[in-house]
Amino acid sequence: MALRIGVVTFPGSLDDRDAARAVRLAGGEAVALWHKDRTLSGVDAVVLPGGFSYGDYLRCGAISRFAPVMAAVVEGAQGGLPVLGICNGFQILCESGLLPGALTRNDSLHFVCRDQRLRIESVTTAWTSGYTAGQEIVVPLKNGEGGYVADQLALDELEAEGRIVARYLEVNPNGSRRDIAGISNAAGNVVGLMPHPEHAVEPLTGPTTDGLAFFTSVLTRLVRS
C-alpha cells in the first residue's frame, strides 16, 4: 500500500495541487487535509504548500499558525512526523515555532520568480536523504518574502548542528542570511524550504526534475522505519 502524505490546503494555498502531484509522481498517495481539520487522518508525513494561506496581509504565516490543523501538525512534528514546509509552508513553520528564525521581504523589494541553483548541504533529514552531500540542483523559486533571518547565535547553531539543508548558489535571490534556502529542526524530520521542489518534478513543466528527490526521500525513509 502506498504511503500517505498529507497536503494541507489553507484557504489561500496555491501550490497544494502541485505538491500533491509531486507526491504521486514520487510514488506516494496524496491526502488532502483542510485547514479546519483537527486531525491528520493518520497520514505518514505532511507537506505545508506554498501560497498566501490567509492572504498574508499581516506577516506571512502569522495567522496560519492558529489554524486548527496546525495544532495537530505541531504535535505530530514533535513526535517525529516528517513535515516539509515549502515557501509559505516554511513561513508557517517558523511562525509556529517548529523552526527558528523568520522570513522577511526580499531585499530587492520585488516578488521574484526564477530558476534557482541550490546546494544540498544536509542529507540526513527526512526529506533530503535521496541527495548526495553537496549536490547542486536547480528548482524554481518564487516568493515576495523569502529573506531568511535569525540572530547570529541561532545561525551559528544551525551551521554547527548541520541544520542548513540547502543554500543558494550564484545568486542570493532574496537577501537570506548566509544564503540559506532551507533549514531543518534538530531531529531532522521538519524541513522548511523557500524554493519549490514540487515544481521541478516533470521535464515538461519544470526547469529540471531535481525536486522529486525531496518526495522520494521521505517515502524511502518511511518504508525503512
Added chain:
Amino acid sequence: MSVDTVKNATATPEAVQPYAELGLKPDEYARIREILGRRPTSSELAMYSVMWSEHCSYKSSKVHLRQFGEKVPVEAADVLLVGIGENAGVVDVGQGYAVTFKVESHNHPSYVEPYQGAATGVGGIVRDILTMGARPIAVMDPLRFGPADAPDTRRVLPGIVAGIGGYGNCLGLPNIGGELVFDPSYLGNPLVNALCVGVMRHEDIKLARAAGEGNLVVLFGAKTGGDGIGGVSVLASETFDAHGPSKRPSVQVGDPFTEKLLIECCLEIFAADLVVGIQDLGGAGISCATSELASAGTGGMHVTLDRVPLRDASLSPEEILMSESQERMCAIVEPVQLDRFLEICAKWDVTVTVIGEVTAGERLVIEWHGETIVDVPPRTVAHDGPVYERPYSRPTWQDALQADAPTPERLARPATADELRATLLRLVASPNLASKSWVTSQYDKYVQGNTVLAQPEDSGMVRIDEQTGLGIALATDGNGRFAKLDPYNGAKLALAEAYRNVAAGGAKPLAVTNCLNFGSPEDPDVMWQFAEAVRGLADGCLELGVPVTGGNVSFYNQTGETPILPTPVIGVLGVIDDVERRTPMGFGSEGEMILLVGATRDELAGSEWAHTVHGHLGGLPPEVDLGRERQLAEILVGGSRDGMLTAAHDVSDGGLAQTLVEMALRSGRGARVFLPEDLDPFVALFAESAGRAVVVVPRSEELRFTDMCVARYVPVARIGVVDGAGKGAVLDVQGLFSVALGDLEAAAEATLPALFS
C-alpha cells in the same frame, strides 16, 4: 436622509437633475424620461448613466463591431460554444473540454493609481472567466508605456508590474506571456490590458441570466464599499447634505485573497450545479449585474437594496448601485438549493446574502427600506443603450505619412560590417527588444504546474489534461506603428503575428479575442482608424478561419488632442493535442540546420530599426498575405506534430537579426549564419516582412521539411547551422561579423534593470 423614490419622481417632474455631470447627453436624458414616462429617480439616473457610458454600452463602437457577427468563418460552427455577448466567448478544444478567454483594458485606472489599477484589471478579467463556469488557468498582460526613460514611465511602470504580479501571484494563476512596448504616444496614457483563460467541461458552461419566477438573487463575495464610484459621487454630493459622503476614490482597491476564496467557492458551487445563472460584478457593480441578469432572463427582478452588506454604512443607495467594489458575484439560485449554496460559502468564509428574487413581470424593481427607488424595464438599461454612428473620415495627414517611406535616401542605412554589428547590438539593447525578464520575473509562471511554455517563448502554453497531454496556447500582439501607417492592414498584421506565434509553438490557432485601444471616438480621424482596424480584423479572421469570440473597446486613450497610436491588441488561442510535441524557441543541438521560412522584402516602414535608430514613422507597413500565413501555420503545426522541428521562432519586431539573437540567448548556443546572397544584408537582417519564421531541424529531417514547404509554394532557405554552447559561443554572421553570446546577453539584460530597478 431623503431618498428620491419613484413616487417622489412622479410627483416632482420638474426637479433639475445633474445628468450632464454624470456624462449623459441632453438627448440621452430625454430618452430615459421617455422610456420611463417620468423623470428618473436619482438611483435610476445613476444606473442609466453608468450603463449607457461608452465603457458599458459600446455606443460608439457597436455599429462597427457588428462585423464580427457578420463575417463569420465557416470554422466557427465547429469551434464556438458561446459567442460574442456573454462575459467571454467559449471555444471547443476537444476531449470534452471548453476554453474561455478574453482580454480587457484597465488603462485609465492604472494611470491614476498604477498598483491598484493594474491589480483590479487582473481581478476583473479573472471574474469574467470564472463567471462562464471555468477554472481560470493563466493570465497574460499586454502593456504599453511612454518612452522607457521618461519620468512618468518610471512612475507608472514599476507599480503596474507589481500590481499585476501582486494580484495574479496571490490568486495562483501563472502569468505566461504578454507584451511590453514603449512609444512616446503612450506617455500620459499607458495601456494596461489583461487577459485571462479558463477551462471547463462542456456541460459546465454557465450563462448570465435570471430565469425562473421565485428563484433567488444571491450576492456573494466581498462587502460593498465606497471604492470605484466615479461620476456618481456628483449625484451623492448633490443629493445629500454636507454631512454625507463626499468624493469617493474612483479607482477600485483589490483584495486578491478574497478573490481566491471566491474562485474556489464558485467552482465548488458550479460542481454541485447550484446556480441557474451567474454574473460577476465589475464596471457599474450591482446596476450592471442585476439589469444584465434580468434582461437576459425573463425580465422581472425584485431587489431589496438595503440587504446588501456594506463596508461603509453611510453609503447612499445610488452609491451602492454604482460601487465597483471588487471580488463580488451575483447568482440566481433555486430556493431548494439555497442551503447547500450557503454551506459552501460558509466553508470558504465567503459573505453571502439573498438580496432579491426573480419575478413574473418585466420590470427590475429595487427597493430601499420599503420604498421603491428603481422601477425600470431592465433591457432598456442593459441592452438598449444609445447607438452612435460617429462621423469618421480618412485623416488629411494619412497620405503624407504613407508617402514618407524609409528609403535609403530618406534614412541612412548601415552599410559596413561594423555598422551592421553596431546596429544589431543597439537594437538588442533597445527597450522594445531588450529582455523583459525584469518584468516577467515578478510574475509566478510555475503555479498550477501545467505551464509548458511562457515568456519569452512565442506563446504561452498550458497543459489542460495530465493524462492525454491536451493543451492550449495563447499569444497577444499589436503593433501600433503599423496600425497608424495603415489601420486596416495594421490590424491584420497584429492578428497574423499572434496567429503565427501560436503556430510556432506547435498549436493549431482556433479563435480570437481583442482589446481595441484607441483615442477619442469623437475625433473623426480616430474613428476612421477604429473603423478600419475593425474591418481589417473582421476580414482577417474570416480569411484565417478563426472566429472572434469577444473583446473589449477602450476609447479616449489620449492626452489632450493627441491620441495614442491606434493599438488593436489581438489575442489568438490555439490547441495542441499533446503538449509533449510543443516546439520551443531556443536553438536545438549542435549541427542542426537553421532554416528561414517565408519571403523577406525591403520592408522597414514602422520597423524597430526606423523607430529606434531614426525615430521615424512613415511609409506603408509590411505586406500582409493571410493565405501565406495560413500555409506557414500549417507547416509549423505539421512540423511539430510529425516531430520534424527542434525549434521555431517567429520573425517580427527587429527582423531576422533579433529572431536569431533570441533563439541563441534562449538556448545559450551560438550559430553560424549565412545570409541569402540575393538580398542586401541590412534588409535581410532588419526588415520586418510578415509571414516568416526561423526553424531548426535535425539534418535527417531537412529534406522532409523543405518538401513540405515547397509543396505549399512557401519559400524556404537554409540560413545556418547551430553551434556549440558555453563560454566561447558566438553568433557568427558569416562574411560580416560575429558577436559573443555574452555580449548579446549583457546588451539584452541590462536595459530594463538600469531603467527601473
